[in-house]
Amino acid sequence: xxxxxxxxxxxxxxxxxxQVGIPYxxxxxxxxxxxxxxxxxxxxxxSGLAQQGRAVYAANGCVSCHTQDVxxxxxxxxxxxxxGTRQSVARDYIYEDAVFLGSLRAGPDLSSVGARDLAxxxxxxxxxxxxxxxxxxxxxxxxxxxRIIHPKSNMPSFSYLFDTKKxxxxxxxxxxxxxxPYTAAAGYEIVPSxxxxxxxxxxLSLNKNHDVPEMKGAAPAAAPAPAK
Amino acid sequence: xxTSIAIDGPETAPKTLPSYPKVSAADMRARVELDQSASGPxxxxxxxGILWLVAWSFINLALSVKLLHPxxxxxxxxxxxxxxxxxxxxxxTYGWATNVGLGVALWLMVRLCRVPLVSPxxxxxxxxxxxxxxxxxxxxxxxxxxRSLEYLELPLWSQLTMMGGFAIIGVWVIGxxxxxxxGTGFISQAYIVAAFVWMAWTLLAGxxxxxxxxxxxxxxxxxxxxxxxxxxxxxFTALALGVAFYIxxxxxxxxxxxxYLAYLGFWSFAFLAGWGGLQRYNGGPIPVWLVTLxxxxxxxxxxxxxxxxxxxxxxxVGSHEMMHFSPTLRFTVVGAMAFTGSSVTAIIxxxxxxxxxxxxxxxxxxxxxxxxxxxxxxxxxxxxxxxLPRIVGREWVSSTLIKFHFWGVAYxxxxxxxxxxxxxxxxxxxxxxxxxxxxxxxxxxxxxxRGAIIGGLMLLFGHLVFALHYLLMILRLGQISEEPTYxxxxxxxxxx
Numbered sequence: 001x002x003x004x005x006x007x008x009x010x011x012x013x014x015x016x017x018x019q020v021g022i023p024y025x026x027x028x029x030x031x032x033x034x035x036x037x038x039x040x041x042x043x044x045x046x047s048g049l050a051q052q053g054r055a056v057y058a059a060n061g062c063v064s065c066h067t068q069d070v071x072x073x074x075x076x077x078x079x080x081x082x083x084g085t086r087q088s089v090a091r092d093y094i095y096e097d098a099v100f101l102g103s104l105r106a107g108p109d110l111s112s113v114g115a116r117d118l119a120x121x122x123x124x125x126x127x128x129x130x131x132x133x134x135x136x137x138x139x140x141x142x143x144x145x146x147r148i149i150h151p152k153s154n155m156p157s158f159s160y161l162f163d164t165k166k167x168x169x170x171x172x173x174x175x176x177x178x179x180x181p182y183t184a185a186a187g188y189e190i191v192p193s194x195x196x197x198x199x200x201x202x203x204l205s206l207n208k209n210h211d212v213p214e215m216k217g218a219a220p221a222a223a224p225a226p227a228k
Numbered sequence: 229x230x231t232s233i234a235i236d237g238p239e240t241a242p243k244t245l246p247s248y249p250k251v252s253a254a255d256m257r258a259r260v261e262l263d264q265s266a267s268g269p270x271x272x273x274x275x276x277g278i279l280w281l282v283a284w285s286f287i288n289l290a291l292s293v294k295l296l297h298p299x300x301x302x303x304x305x306x307x308x309x310x311x312x313x314x315x316x317x318x319x320x321t322y323g324w325a326t327n328v329g330l331g332v333a334l335w336l337m338v339r340l341c342r343v344p345l346v347s348p349x350x351x352x353x354x355x356x357x358x359x360x361x362x363x364x365x366x367x368x369x370x371x372x373x374x375r376s377l378e379y380l381e382l383p384l385w386s387q388l389t390m391m392g393g394f395a396i397i398g399v400w401v402i403g404x405x406x407x408x409x410x411g412t413g414f415i416s417q418a419y420i421v422a423a424f425v426w427m428a429w430t431l432l433a434g435x436x437x438x439x440x441x442x443x444x445x446x447x448x449x450x451x452x453x454x455x456x457x458x459x460x461x462x463x464f465t466a467l468a469l470g471v472a473f474y475i476x477x478x479x480x481x482x483x484x485x486x487x488y489l490a491y492l493g494f495w496s497f498a499f500l501a502g503w504g505g506l507q508r509y510n511g512g513p514i515p516v517w518l519v520t521l522x523x524x525x526x527x528x529x530x531x532x533x534x535x536x537x538x539x540x541x542x543x544x545v546g547s548h549e550m551m552h553f554s555p556t557l558r559f560t561v562v563g564a565m566a567f568t569g570s571s572v573t574a575i576i577x578x579x580x581x582x583x584x585x586x587x588x589x590x591x592x593x594x595x596x597x598x599x600x601x602x603x604x605x606x607x608x609x610x611x612x613x614x615x616l617p618r619i620v621g622r623e624w625v626s627s628t629l630i631k632f633h634f635w636g637v638a639y640x641x642x643x644x645x646x647x648x649x650x651x652x653x654x655x656x657x658x659x660x661x662x663x664x665x666x667x668x669x670x671x672x673x674x675x676x677x678r679g680a681i682i683g684g685l686m687l688l689f690g691h692l693v694f695a696l697h698y699l700l701m702i703l704r705l706g707q708i709s710e711e712p713t714y715x716x717x718x719x720x721x722x723x724x
Contacts, residue, residue, distance in 0.1 A: 008422040008498055012429055012462070015502025019454045020437065023518055024447045059372035061310025067588055075511025075584045080662035088513040090446040098376055099449040103508060105588045105659060106295070108666045146298070150667040154295060154674065156302040156309050 030091050033212055042210040043095055046202070053202025056195045058098055060158070067102035068111045070208070082116070083109040085209040092208045107155055114206040132204060139200045140176055140192055148179060161196035164188050246481030246547065258342070259618075265344035266335050267619035269351035269397075271702060273331030274612055276359050278695050280323025285691045287316040289684040295677050306370040314381035315369050321379060321459065322362050322390065325604060329467045330355070330397055332611045333420045335619065336474055337401050340417050341408030345400065354396030361389030377452045379459055380438055387435045394431065398424045415490040419470030422498065426462035430455060446513050450506060457505025460599060465501065465567075468607040469536060472564050475610055476543050479557045480550060485542035489535050497532035500525055507578040510587055526578040533571040540564045553714035555630045559610030562638065566602035573598060585660065590673065591652030594645045601641045609637070609694070616698070617713075622706025624713035629697045631715050636690025640683045647679030 032041045046054075057063075070084035078084065088111060093099050118138045138149070144162055146153040162176070167189050175189035184190045192200070251259075293300050294309045301307045338345050345351065365386025368374075373383045380387075405421045434455030438448055477484050484490055503525030510519050544561060551558045577586055577595060586592065613630070617623050624630060651673040658669040700706065707713065 004418065004421075005425070007495070008425055009429075011498040012426055012502060014499070015458075016429075016433060016454070018521070019503065019506065019518075020433075020447070020451050023450050023515060024443075026515070027445060027447050027450075030445070058376040059311075059374055060305070060308055061313055061374055061376060063376045064310045064313040069509070069512045069588075071511035071587075074580070075587065076656075077660045077662040081659075087511070090513045090515075092513060093445040093449075095444060097444050097448070099446055099452075100376060101446075101449045101509060101512060103378060103588060103592055104590070105655070106670060152667040152671045154298045154670050156294065156298045158302075158308070160303060160305045160308070 027090050030094050032094065033091070033210070042212070043092055044205070044207070044210075045095070046205045049198050049201035050205035051202075053198035053200065053205075054096075054098075056161075056199040057100065057202055062110075063100040063102045065102075065104060065106035065155070066108065066110045067100075067105055068109065068206070069101040070109060070111050078109060081108070084112045086212075086215045088208060089212055089214050091212050091214065110203070110206060112206055112208050114204040115209050135204060136200050137176075139203055140196065141178065143196060143199070144176060144178065144190070145182055148182060158196070161193050161199065162190050163193050164190050245550075248481045259339070260621075262338050262342065262344050263335070263618045265346075265348060266338045266351075268348045269345070269355060270331045270335045270615065270619055272352055272355050273327050273334065274616065274698065275702065276355060277324045277327030277331065277608075278691075278698050280319050280327065280362075282688075282691050282695050284316055284319040284324060285684070285688040287312055287319060289681065289688055291316060292677065292680040292684045296674055296681070305372065311369055311372065311374065314374050314376075314378075315366055317379060318362065318366060318369065318382055320600065321464075322382070323359075325464060325600060325608070327355070327359070328608045328612065329464065329604075330358075330394075332471055332608060332615065333423070333467055334397070334401055335615050336416060336471065336611075337404045337420060340414050340474070341404045343404050343407045343409065345404070347400065351397050351400050354393045354400075356393070357396065358390050358393030361386050361393060364389070375438070377438060377448070379456045380434060380452060384435060384439050387431065391428075391431050391435075394428065398428055414474070415484065415487070415494060416470040416474040418494055419466050419473065422494075423463055423466035423470065426458065426466065430458035430462055434458065449509065450514055450518070453505040453508055454502075458502060460596075461497075461501035461504070464600060464604045466497070468563065468567070468604045469497070471607050471611045472540060472560055472567075475556060475560045475607075475614060476540055476564070479554055479560070479614070480544060480547040482543055482547065485539050489539045493532050493535035493539060496535065497529075500528050500532060504529070504574075504578075507583065508587065508592070510578075510580060510583045523578045523580070527575050529571060530575060533568060537564070537568040553716040554712070555624075555627075555634065555715050556610045556614040556712075558634060558715070559606045559613065563603050563606030563608075563610060566598060566606060570595065570598040570603050585656040586652060587656070589652035589655040589659075590648040591656065594648035594652060597641060597645050597648065602645065605637075609633075612698075616701050617706065620701050620704055620706060621708075622701060622704055623709045623711070625697060625700045625706050627713055627715045629693050630713065633690050633694045633697065634715070636686050636693060640686030640688075640690055642683075643686065644680055644683035647676045647683065651676040651680075 032043060034041045068088075070078045070086070070088045072087040073079055079086065092111075114135075118135050140162075142149050143158045145157040145159065146155040147157075164184050165172070165188065167187055171189055172191050174191045176191070178184075178190065290301065290307075291309065291312055294302070294312075298309075302309075305311070334345070334351065362382070365382035368383050368386060369381060374381045375383065382390075401424055402421060405417060408417070434451060437443060437451045443451075473484065473490065504522050506514060506518050506522040507526060510523075544564075547557075548561075551561055573595060576582055577591065613624065654676070655669060655673050658664045658672055
């Protein structure tokens, strides 16, 4: 067994090079897609609030039940379910330093939940402030207790992300309008904590429904990777 | 306390027990000295492992209840489902599985290399550092410091602390290998030494790569899947195979059927085991060639698996009746069968047509229970039943407690795997029909998941019995006997 240690180390590193090293070398070259007409760059840069929300998403283990991975049509009905307009590709994640692909779907995929029509019906313009406001309200109520919206849901309540406060003077504009039996006691109101606001900001920022060259016949050329 | 188990005179010598090779008095004394040198750290590692296992049982049960009753304990951030899930994983893998694995490996290496452990104290320090880092990391997870990376959920500082503890223990274990007496070459040594080398690199590479500031994007998920596969194959599977290759010949009193097959099995395992795990992202945002390569590599694992399984089987064949009374062999053989079973299901689940239905469902969780519990943990239970009497100098207190433990965990894990598999198949089928809405998909799995609560209760019962029995042994309340505690008499009468 004089070749024992070289053998086991060789086996290990050969696996690492093929499984991690080579994919890293090839994926690290991916850069954003820039539309030559509008100069719009994809993946979108997300706001500071959404960045904080991403940390709240990680801290509370949302990935335990929700994926962010729209699989190809040969692997399921993800696209048919409107979780995304196309399969997720590596380029979608280039700015993310924790990637919430997930391994279990106890609930729906959230890849593009920010682009999804939750509170509204029909083809509402989700870029309008009013529409985003309605979607945000939907998320607050749903996070506070998902059974207010879906009586059969088995998602846990995240009521700990909300504060019950005594109403001083006028009711806060942020206060949730909740049905019985979820309402606060008389003279009190339930408002989202900064964590809840960040989390909802993050959820609304999730939108991977953008054309990319690898998922389309003809597309604008990819811009070179930003120098780091 | 210690009502002696029937020790019949030599005239009624059992027909079913093998004739073990005669051990000279001097050799016996040497073995006792070796065992004593490692007794402190080994029993501490077992104790830590069992403590984490009991803690895991409660968290696991709470998670099963939460899936059905989402408002159960949901008012506290530190007890929310998404935080408890990674905590349960960390408790099981780094708490229970790694602690007992280290303990079994340490004792086995002392025995196999015939070198006493020079500094049990430093191994104890290593154990405390490992568990201290883990405990701190778990508190941090409760408080919301999770990285949301499966098996890499613990914060970096916690993993680095644990690696320090692991390095201390590892140095002593590999040191034993270099000091081994001539002629002690044994396939178990190869698996155990390799497992320590591989685990050290896996922990280091997996954690550091994730934390590099310039590493972004899908490669983090790829590294994560590589890490999970490495931990499962290169640490847990390698350790358990090493232990099985020691226990099976030892208890059946027969040499390993074929050394040639054993070496073929080892080297084919070494070169193939690292090439799997990425098939979990089948149809997802990683290069398709990588998924295909992993499916092929997973299928090729049939070579080491078949080689190892055939070797185990041919060693046991003719001694199967010993499973009725030897707790060690009963746990080990069930574990060895689960190794073959879970390896075959891993191949089936990696196929694209199957994964389209089972990927991202409870089936994947059933599979990890199959590997880490039914295979790995059963082998470790068997090993503890073999080792603990030798380090405390007493036989197990009660065959009833052993039986309760065995049936509790066997039915508990069997039921858990069964209901998760069926629930996952329903879940996969429902998700693939776009007209079934989200809440209905979740709802359809719930009646089945009730079974997971019952399974969790059985596991908890089995673990509490085992923990009690361990405690009685450590307090030296075990039986002083010439013969191991059998769960049924090999002499053709009921055990007491």
